[in-house]
Amino acid sequence: MSNLYNLSAGEAHRGIIQGDFTAEEYVWSIIGRIERVEGKVHAFITLNKENALVCAREIDKKIRTKEVVGSLAGVTVGIKDNISTHGLKTTCASKILENYVPPYNATVVERLQNYGAIVIGKLNLDEFGMGSTTEFSRYGPTHNPWKVDYVPGGSSGGSGAAVSSRECTISLGSDTGGSVRCPASFCSVVGLKPTYGSVSRFGLLSYANSLEQIGPICRTVEDVVTVMNAISGHDPNDDTSFSSRSSVPYLSINQERTPSSIAIVKELIDGCDPAVSKTIYSALDKFKEFGSECTEISLKSVNYALPSYYTIAMAEASSNLARYDNIRYGFSFPMEGFEWNTYISNVRSNFGEEVKRRILIGSYVLSSGYYSKYYLKARQLRSLLRQELLSNFAKYDLLVGPTMPVLPFRIGEKIDDPLKMYLMDVDTVLANLAGIPAISIPAGHSNGLPIGLQLMAGPFQEQKLIDAASLLDNAINIKGSPEI
Amino acid sequence: MALVSKDELIHLGWISRINLSEEEIETFHHQLDDTIKYIDVLETFSSENLSLDHLEIVFSDLREDKAIEFTRELIPKSSRAQQGYVKGPKMK
Numbered sequence: 109m110s111n112l113y114n115l116s117a118g119e120a121h122r123g124i125i126q127g128d129f130t131a132e133e134y135v136w137s138i139i140g141r142i143e144r145v146e147g148k149v150h151a152f153i154t155l156n157k158e159n160a161l162v163c164a165r166e167i168d169k170k171i172r173t174k175e176v177v178g179s180l181a182g183v184t185v186g187i188k189d190n191i192s193t194h195g196l197k198t199t200c201a202s203k204i205l206e207n208y209v210p211p212y213n214a215t216v217v218e219r220l221q222n223y224g225a226i227v228i229g230k231l232n233l234d235e236f237g238m239g240s241t242t243e244f245s246r247y248g249p250t251h252n253p254w255k256v257d258y259v260p261g262g263s264s265g266g267s268g269a270a271v272s273s274r275e276c277t278i279s280l281g282s283d284t285g286g287s288v289r290c291p292a293s294f295c296s297v298v299g300l301k302p303t304y305g306s307v308s309r310f311g312l313l314s315y316a317n318s319l320e321q322i323g324p325i326c327r328t329v330e331d332v333v334t335v336m337n338a339i340s341g342h343d344p345n346d347d348t349s350f351s352s353r354s355s356v357p358y359l360s361i362n363q364e365r366t367p368s369s370i371a372i373v374k375e376l377i378d379g380c381d382p383a384v385s386k387t388i389y390s391a392l393d394k395f396k397e398f399g400s401e402c403t404e405i406s407l408k409s410v411n412y413a414l415p416s417y418y419t420i421a422m423a424e425a426s427s428n429l430a431r432y433d434n435i436r437y438g439f440s441f442p443m444e445g446f447e448w449n450t451y452i453s454n455v456r457s458n459f460g461e462e463v464k465r466r467i468l469i470g471s472y473v474l475s476s477g478y479y480s481k482y483y484l485k486a487r488q489l490r491s492l493l494r495q496e497l498l499s500n501f502a503k504y505d506l507l508v509g510p511t512m513p514v515l516p517f518r519i520g521e522k523i524d525d526p527l528k529m530y531l532m533d534v535d536t537v538l539a540n541l542a543g544i545p546a547i548s549i550p551a552g553h554s555n556g557l558p559i560g561l562q563l564m565a566g567p568f569q570e571q572k573l574i575d576a577a578s579l580l581d582n583a584i585n586i587k588g589s590p591e592i
Numbered sequence: 593m594a595l596v597s598k599d600e601l602i603h604l605g606w607i608s609r610i611n612l613s614e615e616e617i618e619t620f621h622h623q624l625d626d627t628i629k630y631i632d633v634l635e636t637f638s639s640e641n642l643s644l645d646h647l648e649i650v651f652s653d654l655r656e657d658k659a660i661e662f663t664r665e666l667i668p669k670s671s672r673a674q675q676g677y678v679k680g681p682k683m684k
Contacts, residue, residue, distance in 0.1 A: 345655075415631040415634050418627070436673075436678050443679075443680070446681050447683065447684045448681050448682065450611075451681040452681075453606075456608075456610045457611040457613075459610065461616075464616070465623060465627075468605065469624055471604045471607055471608045472600075472604055472624070485635070486634060488639040489634065491642060492642055526626075526627065530630075
């Protein structure tokens, strides 16, 4: 019973329902694991142990009295700390929100709890989701469980590391330009960025509204299916969530559905680390063995994707983060001696350096004279990229490439060169710009460092991603857990 | 040639309401310039006859425009909140 924390969500839930162990025993096992490894991983900003135990006892009581419980009953979930949790601090890893306690739950949190999931804590991130390594957190970096002096990816680095290190069963991240898939790749777990509009963003603290989606990070494809079925669907509080349930279908696991045609995108594989490209081509060979027809294609607008992405994301960031003025909520910063504008300017100098950089660049590209040169051009290119991708999904079931062009690297190695960091997102931003779903699944290791394969599909074609991911996961069987 | 001057950076700090230190102006100046030079590649792309991106939102899907009663409990419990109002800094 001492290693219950190793169970997947499906295994843990079945064990609890069948009476093999109680939800409380399971949560105690997770808490014990956190106490043993959190000092090395630093995945959490806030822990919710006592409340988690109360919730576990309630689930045990329901099971004893034969009440109906949801498909995630007893499963512990970690929530990225930019997703609102009622009564539980939500800091965005920022000094600006260090004392902020939301008076409501995000829709995704509400839905997970309705399915019986237990919130075990809030997970570390790059401040406001801006970064690819989780080094830009006010609370210090999260460490990669596979090699603790390496980055776990970002911005949902806490979400990736906590699932990989077995400190929680499943987690939620948010993906603006790859922030779910990058840590999934670097930590050897499964991460899904859903179709834009399929999961409610109500309660997600906005960074770039037109790009971001909340998505699950799990150890198995089956768990991703369970979480997606719980959180997806229309929410009247988010007008960008699709209202038709038929648009957001229920997902299922079936390892006999093979993708008939797959295209590898030349621009995504060119120039990436040789160990990464070798692993991606090996995965492609597996698909050929299953009978999939594999083709290499070139997408001309991909070369403009990253500058378009950063232009749009930073423009939206500068607008979204304008609300943080420390007037209604915030940190302790007395008003005496300041007039309105100087007070706000001094308060906002407490943003971290990456957030400041992005707000400043966002203000620049939205300025008179530069607006049409950068921002409008970026939106036109976004439209072109979407058209190009959709025309390819008429020919191919899936587009594939590496999730990240590089292997995880040492903490601090790239932090002084922001542009070099931005360039790492080259493979993941396509899905955000086009609003399509994409999944990262473990595909191999090089020198003990994980490598992820990215699969992309047309809008609301998550089932195709699940089918291919499940098939490949079963065939190459990248299992094992990091030794922490 | 730099695309972002130090004076422009100071102005960006002002319109973004972020007070920048001398050290930050020095560091950000180079970093912002590198990033703007990178995104400047957008200018090489001919965008004639290209539409803007658009989100596929059906207007009938939007929430009914109906007032919802305001709950004063949603006002954060801070020392600055009094009788349903929040105190802010003085205007000039």
